Amino acid sequence: MVERECGACGQCCKLIGVRELDKAPHVWCRYYRRGKGCEVYQVRPAGCGEFACDWLLDPRLGDDWRPDRSGFVLHAGEGGRVVNVELDPAQPNAWRRSPFEAVLRGWAREGSAEGMDVLIWIGRRCLRLLPGGGEIDLGVVRPAIEFTAHDRLRRPGSGRDWPA
Ligand code: SF4
Ligand code: SF4
DSSP states (O other): OOOOOOTTOOTHHHHSOBGGGTBOTTSOOTTEETTTEETTGGGOOHHHHHOOOHHHHOTTSOGGGSHHHHSEEEEEEGGGTEEEEEEOTTSTTGGGSTTHHHHHHHHHHHHGGGTOEEEEEETTEEEEEOTTSSEEEEEEOSOHHHHHSOOOEEOSSSSEEOOO
């Protein structure tokens, strides 16, 4: 199998925080250069080197799911039980575009029997997709202190997550 590469993406360098750099989520890393990528790639923090979003890991997700094209980074949480859809707050409705919304709702519907949750993150605010359709707004559930500085943690399964 040919492994995917990030190419020109770099979306996680904006949307995911990096504790080693004290980089908050949803702001561009000071080392990211558009069109060139990571300026410190050879010595980037371990948290960066370990991170891989679900698009990178899962060949079933087509090219339109590459995070710089979709507008969100998919990453697993709780050992794969949770699918996190990490939106760029500059594009809070990107997940509703075709084909994303239908696929995400399909995952929520079909995964519910196994306890899977699909969570839509807009910064600290969370929407949970309901298996029968629709969603509930869980409100601002990310603590501010973890929002401003945290690891990019590797979790079993795929993807990385915020701390519990
Ligand atoms: S969001 Fe995914 S594809 Fe994009 S740079 Fe990060 S790991 Fe690579
Ligand atoms: S150090 Fe490099 S890989 Fe890590 S967030 Fe910054 S630009 Fe991205």
